[in-house]
Amino acid sequence: MSRVAIIGTGFIGRAWSITFARAGHDVVLWDSDPKAPAIARDYIAGLLPDLESNGLLNDGPDKLLGRLSLSSSIDEALDGVVHVQENTPEKLDVKKAVFSMLDEKAPRDAVLASSTSALLPSAFTAHVAGRDRCLVAHPINPPYLIPAAELVPAPWTSAAVMERTAELFRSIGQAPLVMKREIDGFIMNRLQGALLEEAFRLVDEGYASIDDVDIGIRDGLALRWSFMGPFETIDLNAPGGVRDYVERYEGIYSGLWPSTQHRADWSGPVMDRIEAERRARLPADRLVSRQEWRDRRLMALIAHKRDAAKKIGS
Amino acid sequence: MSRVAIIGTGFIGRAWSITFARAGHDVVLWDSDPKAPAIARDYIAGLLPDLESNGLLNDGPDKLLGRLSLSSSIDEALDGVVHVQENTPEKLDVKKAVFSMLDEKAPRDAVLASSTSALLPSAFTAHVAGRDRCLVAHPINPPYLIPAAELVPAPWTSAAVMERTAELFRSIGQAPLVMKREIDGFIMNRLQGALLEEAFRLVDEGYASIDDVDIGIRDGLALRWSFMGPFETIDLNAPGGVRDYVERYEGIYSGLWPSTQHRADWSGPVMDRIEAERRARLPADRLVSRQEWRDRRLMALIAHKRDAAKKIGS
Incomplete structure (x- = not known):
């Protein structure tokens, strides 16, 4: 098993930590706030019993926790890793600076993957010397429950890096979508x-x-x-x-097309009705229990x- | 329990027969081909053991089959029914003629529902004297497995008929979508x-x-x-x-909008790739076993x- 660094230990970083460690990897947690990794580990410890009782851990919580290590030194955190999963705030300047730093300090053959859902990989890796090893690896949260994860190349991301990451993700139980090139929204948010x-x-x-x-639905x-x-x-x-299906039904779908050529204003008057309907069904003070x-x-x-x-x- | 007529006993009519009879209703099968109802009953008998072994029948296959009756007389088939589920070919002239006949022969208080997925209810019920009792009740096939069913009113369909049909459908385990007015594709095919x-x-x-x-997905x-x-x-x-979600993310979605303002030609060159990819994964001679x-x-x-x-x- 290999060593993986989690850079940024908020909700996404914590979820990735579980996902990698569950599969047997040694996971080192680093955050720009030196107190954050310990908080993340406590949070993770609290989630594991539920996962175990649903048969979703490969071995016990203690073994998984034993594979997590905390670091306040970025050099130490990146030492010997094969994969870096970055989960810092969705701000272009932050991502640019973080990727410069990761490229400078991580082993030359480590893959540098960002969890961003909002930024194209070309936007924050163009300036990076080792930009061929940079990509987006975007999960649906939480990845330890939802397998799909989008691998998105910048124009300069090497095919070998895409393949290695897809292999790594499959080996930890994820189902990678291996995009051919980048586009805003990637695949899943575009479909949604x-x-x-x-x-x-x-x-x-x-x-x-x-x-x-x-x-x-x-x-x-x-x-x-x-x-x-x-x-x-x-x-x-x-x-x-599928060809038979399209021959039979494309006419119906293309007939619908003209009536779809305008957006509803989601936050316009319709939102009052939507919110009223949702809150009648689920009062605001029950949102948290419904999330559970x-x-x-x-x-x-x-x-x-x-x-x-x-x-x-299957 | 009540008496329900199934008009047209192809695949959709057969599936509705199971759905109504499973819930305890007496179901009479009629088709313009007098040999068709017996063929339908045999087909249904063949499906029931699988449903039973999955716990999807309320009582045994024999009880369900005992609630089916076959009729070659439309007057007899419609005698005493509270609900008529029509499943004839998706041709406007056929539907118009069938609905004239149903309105003439069915009890005055019976609801006349069409399973059509392709035609608006206003298109084939405008001329019907009792048009206020006509609607579309469109299933996803097979309705005995998939609960969602669209209830679509014509402009003249009475609110009481919509409510009665929604109630009936809920009582047989369906989940009705009660549309406020008709639109091509209804709800589900538009979303799909x-x-x-x-x-x-x-x-x-x-x-x-x-x-x-x-x-x-x-x-x-x-x-x-x-x-x-x-x-x-x-x-x-x-x-x-939901309001918070829209405030946070609508900007991302509306940013995707301009790049969605053109259709791909589904049956153009892309279909060659799609078909090749599907057939590499599932050869044509395994389509039937994959459907099973x-x-x-x-x-x-x-x-x-x-x-x-x-x-x-839930």
Whole structure:
């Protein structure tokens, strides 16, 4: 097993620490605030019993915690690492400075990956001498529950670095999306955004309530999506596969296109209705307990998918 | 329990027959081809053991089959029914003629619902005397596994008919989306279309493979969507709920908008790549066995959701 550095130990850094350490890697936590790594380790220790009781740790909490080390020295933190996962604030100047520092101090063959969701890798690595080893590795939080993670190259990121990172991620149980080139929003936020634009339009224009939209996804479309994805879904939805599907149905979808060529103003008057509908269903003082419900349901779903893949196939 | 007529006994009619009869209703099957209802019943009988072994029947296959009756007389089929579910071919002239006939022959207080996915209810019920009792009730197939079903009113559909149908559907275990007014694609195909447009664009323009898209949904976004839907997901993804989420992130999404203002030609050159990628993963001669895998995984997921809702809450 290898040594991995977590740079920045807020929520994303903590989640990555669990993900790497669970797979057996030695993980060193560093933050610009020297008190932060110890706080992160305590937080992680608090999460592990729940993960263990859902069968989502490979060995016990103590073993996982034993693989974490804390460092207040960046040189020490980067010593001997093969992979650096950066999780500092989403500010361009911060990322630029951090990547200069990482490139200067990390072993020459270590990969430098940023967890950013908001910045293109070209925006903060152009000036870096070893920019060919820099990329974005963007998780959906928390990565120890949600496997998908986007690997996004800058134009100068080497193919070997993309491959090594994809291999590393697969070996720790992640499901990497290996992008061919960068684009704002990467893949997942673009897909989510496309769906949300239509959802807000339908509510804004009075066709549907937000509950109707949630039912249509939760009790409809996302069932098959959650174990196949949308392309396999349509591939299996016509006798002759995906081309047959498109020949049968593209006309319907392209007919919808003109009515989608405008945005709803998400924060306009529709937000009053959306917020009222959500708060009627879930008062604000129950948001936190509902987030806990969400995490328990997510853990149970992950366990179900693992078992179903074993029993029925994946 | 009440009596329900299934008009047209192809795949959708058969699936609705299971759905209504499983809930205890007496279901009469009629088709313009007098031999079709018996074929439908045999087909249904073949599906029931799998449903039973997944715990998805309320009582045994024999009881469910005992609630099905076959009729070659439309007058007999409609006698005493409270709900008519129409599943004839997706041709406007056919639907118009069928709805004239149904309105003439069904009891005055029966609801007349069409399973159409392609036609607006106003297009084939305008001429019907009892048009206020006509609506679309569009399932995702098969409705005995997938709860979501869209109830779509024509401008003249009465509110009482919408409410009665929503109640009936909830009582048989469906999750109705109760639309406020009609629009092409209804809700679910519009949401699916929005996601697919972005997916085809990303592949067409070389940012992603179709596998990347499927991973991003299957191992990413659709996990939470499959038990919450997209609005509850974003409501829980910012400390202050949905308004807070929009205040934080709408800028990112609206920034993506300009790059989404063109369609990929789904059946253009990109289809060659998509088909090649799919067929490399799943040869055409394994499509049928993969569809069986899909149905088994879907049944297992439905059973998991039911159990998780009981244990963890819904």
